Amino acid sequence: MDYILKVLPAIPAASAVSALIDYLIFRRNKEKWKNKSLGQKTAEYLLTGWSVMFVYVTQIMSFGNGLGALFNLRPLRMFYIAYRYGTVNASGVWQFLLNIFMFVPLGILLPIVFPRFRSWPKVTAASFFTSLATELLQLLSRRGTDIDDVIANTAGGMCGFALLVLFSRIYEKVSGKKTAFFCSGRRIILSMAVLFLTAVPFIGLKLSDGSSKYGNLYYGHLVPDSLNIQCVVNDQGKTRTIYKYVEKESLQQLETRLQKDSGIQGSWKMGDGTDTLAELDREDGSALFIFPWHTWTVRYSHPASAGSVLPKEKLVDLAWKELNRFGIREQEVAFREDDSEEYGDDLVYLVFQSIEDTDDRIVYGDITVSLTPDGYLAGIYDTRRWCGKAGQEECISAAESLEIAGDVGVGAWHDQAMVTGVTEGYAFLPETGYLIPTWEIKGYLNCSDGTTMAWNPEIDAVKR
Numbered sequence: 001m002d003y004i005l006k007v008l009p010a011i012p013a014a015s016a017v018s019a020l021i022d023y024l025i026f027r028r029n030k031e032k033w034k035n036k037s038l039g040q041k042t043a044e045y046l047l048t049g050w051s052v053m054f055v056y057v058t059q060i061m062s063f064g065n066g067l068g069a070l071f072n073l074r075p076l077r078m079f080y081i082a083y084r085y086g087t088v089n090a091s092g093v094w095q096f097l098l099n100i101f102m103f104v105p106l107g108i109l110l111p112i113v114f115p116r117f118r119s120w121p122k123v124t125a126a127s128f129f130t131s132l133a134t135e136l137l138q139l140l141s142r143r144g145t146d147i148d149d150v151i152a153n154t155a156g157g158m159c160g161f162a163l164l165v166l167f168s169r170i171y172e173k174v175s176g177k178k179t180a181f182f183c184s185g186r187r188i189i190l191s192m193a194v195l196f197l198t199a200v201p202f203i204g205l206k207l208s209d210g211s212s213k214y215g216n217l218y219y220g221h222l223v224p225d226s227l228n229i230q231c232v233v234n235d236q237g238k239t240r241t242i243y244k245y246v247e248k249e250s251l252q253q254l255e256t257r258l259q260k261d262s263g264i265q266g267s268w269k270m271g272d273g274t275d276t277l278a279e280l281d282r283e284d285g286s287a288l289f290i291f292p293w294h295t296w297t298v299r300y301s302h303p304a305s306a307g308s309v310l311p312k313e314k315l316v317d318l319a320w321k322e323l324n325r326f327g328i329r330e331q332e333v334a335f336r337e338d339d340s341e342e343y344g345d346d347l348v349y350l351v352f353q354s355i356e357d358t359d360d361r362i363v364y365g366d367i368t369v370s371l372t373p374d375g376y377l378a379g380i381y382d383t384r385r386w387c388g389k390a391g392q393e394e395c396i397s398a399a400e401s402l403e404i405a406g407d408v409g410v411g412a413w414h415d416q417a418m419v420t421g422v423t424e425g426y427a428f429l430p431e432t433g434y435l436i437p438t439w440e441i442k443g444y445l446n447c448s449d450g451t452t453m454a455w456n457p458e459i460d461a462v463k464r
Contacts, residue, residue, distance in 0.1 A: 010056055013054040018049040040112070047109040054102070058134050059141070071145040079201055084464060085408055086216025087209050092148070097202060099152035100159060107160020111181065118181055120190065127157025155198050161409065162191035183246065211429055214242065214427035214436050214462060221457040223409040224417035224445060226400060231421050235399040240424070240461065243362050243387035245293055245433035251277060254296065258288050261326040292430065295365070295383045298326075305346060309373040312338065319350045319369040322377050332356055333367055347371065347378050355408045360389045364428055364435055385428055387435040394463045398422040401439035401459040409457065419443040419457045427458055437461040 026044045027033050043228045051226070082090035111118040117126060131153035139145040162333070169183040191392060209216070249257070255278060257267055264286050268278045271290070280288040285301030310318075316335055333352040339347045357365035365384035371377055396404075401422060425440035439459045444452045 004127040006061055007053070007057060010061070012055070014049060014052045014056060018045065018052045021052065022048040038177055043109050043112040044429045046105070047113050050105045050109060054134075057102070059143070060216050063358075070338050073147050075147050075151060079205070081408055082205050082407065083208050084405075085219065085460075086212065087205060088216050088218045089408055093202075093205060096148055096152045100156035100198065100460060103131070103153040104163070106130070106159040107157040107162070110157075111159075111161060111164060112138045113328030115180065120158070120187075123214050124154060125159040126313055128154045130157075152265060153235060155194075158194050159198055160192045165191045166195075212464075213432070215432035217427055217429065217436070217438065217458065217460040219405075219409045219457065219459070220410045221405065221455065222411060222413040222445065223406065224413050224415055224455070226416050227406050227419055228416050229402065229419045231419060233419075233422055235464065237395055237398045237400070240395045240437040241359065241392050242437070242462075243364075243392045243435035244360075244390040245428075245435070246386050246388040247294065248386045249294070251290065251294070254290060255280075255288075257327075258290070258296060258298065262286075263459045264288055264298065267377050293385050293428075293433070295385065297379060297381045299379045300377055302378050305372045305374050305376075306448075308373075309320065310375050315348055315371055315375065317351060318371060318375050318377075319352070322369060322380065323352065323367065325379065328352075328367065328382075332363070334367070341420055344374065348373055354384050362387050362425060362426065362435060385435070387428075390434065393437075395437055395461040396439075396463050398439055401441065401461065405441055405457040413445060415448055417443055418446060424461075425458065427460070 022045045025048065026041075030094075036044075067180070078090045078092035078096060083095045087093060106127060107123055111123060116420045117123055119390065122189060128150065131150045134153075135147075135149055165181055165183055165187055168179040169188055171177070172179055258263060259280070264280065264282065266280050266282055268280050268288075271277045271279055274292070276289055276291055277294075278288075278290040287297075287299045289297045289299075291297075318331040320330075325331075332354065334355050336351045337354040338348065339351045340347070343349055348368045350371070352367045352369070354363040354365055354367075363384050363386055365382075367384065368378045368381040369377070370381075406417070419441060421442040423440050423442070425438045426435050427438045428435050438462050441455075441457045441459065443455045445455045446452055
């Protein structure tokens with residue numbers, strides 16, 4: 001969708017440029033132009049327009065986030081990642097699909113405009129060499145070159161020609177008239193085979209993406225060129241416990257409790273179900289929000305800080321007082337850290353981590369209390385989820401998690417990752433409600449400019 005939104009503003013200018021090029025190539029000879037059918041004239045303009053938009057998209061329009069690799073010579077690698085780690089970690093497969101769609105018009109229009117391209121070998125060759133030339137130009141301009149783009153574009157051109165043949169055959173059957181596209185039985189079978197084989201990998205992805213009972217963890221870390229392991233890493237797998245979300249109280253009970261504990265009264269509104277379940281907003285700036293999995297936020301209006309700054313110990317004591325007001329006790333959470341530097345405002349953010357952890361239950365998540373420097377409560381953010389034991393699964397070793405971290409993630413970072421530790425952890429998967437075991441990697445990236453940055457991948461430990 002982002003690509004489509006970027007393309008739309010360019011259509012008016014591209015239409016004008018296409019009209020000029022169409023005139024120079026196809027319309028200057030007025031005698032020939034008069035003898036062409038309306039369909040032929042339309043096809044010529046559309047092919048010109050496609051060419052203009054193709055040049056704009058591949059050579060001019062900016063795209064991506066700058067984290068992608070400069071070139072990829074490993075064909076269909078994104079499909080392997082998608083099948084094994086979920087499409088959440090292989091957005092490139094949808095770009096592959098877009099590249100197929102991009103060349104479908106070429107496979108349809110080129111044979112209509114130029115009769116010499118009315119064969120499979122010529123349409124395939126035209127699609128392949130057009131894409132190859134484009135990728136080589138992108139290599140020179142450092143916009144990124146990918147062998148998968150060539151494969152997808154070639155497949156798209158073939159799919160376009162297959163659709164042209166099949167629709168021509170339908171037209172012949174309905175009208176009783178012959179077309180110029182030689183719709184023989186062999187060509188019909190080949191066209192159907194091309195469309196089927198192109199669709200099969202994506203159908204397989206859709207089916208496999210929902211086949212994981214627990215869901216798929218997103219690997220959003222940068223992928224380095226190499227790993228420098230500076231700690232002892234175990235290479236033996238083990239059995240670990242899986243947990244699943246358990247509803248501690250109903251939505252109505254949670255609404256009633258939050259209003260009582262917060263002192264904020266009013267009427268609840270239903271949320272959209274994805275971002276929020278229920279909302280209560282007041283004109284004075286105070287608000288209550290309940291999110292999926294019954295996490296919640298309370299927000300208060302507060303006066304501007306008077307300039308005085310209370311000691312950290314006093315602020316922690318005030319935060320405990322507010323937590324106690326909401327029924328949250330010392331045996332449930334413990335103060336962990338001041339996280340204020342992560343926020344871009346003047347408030348103090350104190351994080352309290354859950355300490356409820358048994359073999360049969362884990363309360364996963366933290367509570368953050370925000371205060372003004374002089375002690376007024378600004379908000380409480382409770383991200384804890386109650387999860388009960390759901391079974392046990394064989395898990396990969398810490399060493400295997402490093403192999404995954406070095407191969408699956410976001411783009412490519414041409415530096416070395418220094419690994420200082422690998423510890424057991426857990427991650428909550430919102431799409432399924434499971435709390436799965438992970439390996440939490442601690443380390444940093446040595447960047448080519450001499451700086452360092454944190455590198456802390458979280459890897460799904462469940463053996464696939």
